[in-house]
Amino acid sequence: MAIHPTALIDPNAQLDSTVEVGPYSIIGPHVKIGARTKIGPHVVIDGHTTIGSDNHFHAYSSIGGPPQDKKYGGEVTYLEIGDRNLIREFCTFNCGTVQDKGITRIGSDNWFLAYVHIAHDCVVGNHTIFSNNAALAGHVHVGDWVIMSGFSAVHQFCQIGAHAFVGMNTSLTQDVPPFVLLSGNPAQAHGVNLEGLKRRGYTREQLNAIRHAYKLIYKSGLTLDEAKQSLDAYAAELSAEAQLPVQQMRSFLDVSTRGIVR
Structure with a gap:
């Protein structure tokens, strides 16, 4: 030594x-x-x-x-x-x-x-x-490939899903589904971490599926329970390759304990 x-x-x-x-x-x-x-x-x-x-x-x-x-x-x-x-x-x-x-x-x-x-x-x-x-x-539980930007802070018992991106100076008090990009104080979702996913080899089909799943959760005006049902129906229409990330997002909604940033 x-x-x-x-x-x-x-x-x-x-x-x-x-x-x-x-x-x-x-x-x-x-x-x-x-x-x-x-x-x-x-x-x-x-x-x-x-x-x-x-x-x-x-x-x-x-x-x-x-x-x-x-x-x-x-x-x-x-x-x-x-x-x-x-x-x-x-x-x-x-x-x-x-x-x-x-x-x-x-x-x-x-x-x-x-x-x-x-x-x-x-x-x-x-x-x-x-x-x-x-x-x-x-x-706090943080998934694979997550990026935490400078001066970001996470409240106790929160969960951050894989491939999420947390922006600079973000104050996070709720859970973050996989693939979501968010920032602010309080935190707000601002889309999907597309650049990170492209770098990690996600296909166009997978990226389109993730973006559509994001819209169902955040842009459709559905309640969370309604969004879950829509995600299930949407995933059933996809190929096995595209299904996987959508199922990741859907499963996260069931294990979230503090509610998601929404």
Whole structure:
């Protein structure tokens, strides 16, 4: 291991032999870190934290700290981070609480830019981008390929569906269906994240289906229950390829607990 002599690593921490640790970083006794992960200077990693391979933590990040929750009583809770994540300066990721499942989970191939906060019991998928100062309150679930723009903030227990785009300075207090682009304070939907979907290989047929599904939910004047029925009928007319994203949007409406931004 390439460990700087000023780093403080508890002898009980489990680090792969290829891990690099920079000056003045501190790693606690219950931490496990996978192959080729790089820990920059002045990083603190504590708690029952498990980190996969090929991650890169930049200076002054605080990872695995106790949840910022008044109900927390010192119980053993966890933080899990996948592979190939980039964590820039001053990010804060907290462990979970026993009031939820006791674990905060972050997937793989994510970019977390400076000052991002991931609170207790959050679940973040894969291939997301969190721009500077984006923040999640507790118990938030974020799907794959979501983009959180700078200074966006999410209320506790919200869900954000895959491929959604949350604009800069957005205050989000309700759920966001997959593929939707939104911004504002309070947040408002402004169409479909077409550019992101094109970059990820969605076909013209799929894009047209997603746009029509969006119109049924947001532009038709239907109640949410009526929109669900219309989505079911519309999906039945589509090819298997085009059906899939429409079914994703439809299924999200059933699992939403805070109501969708609408």
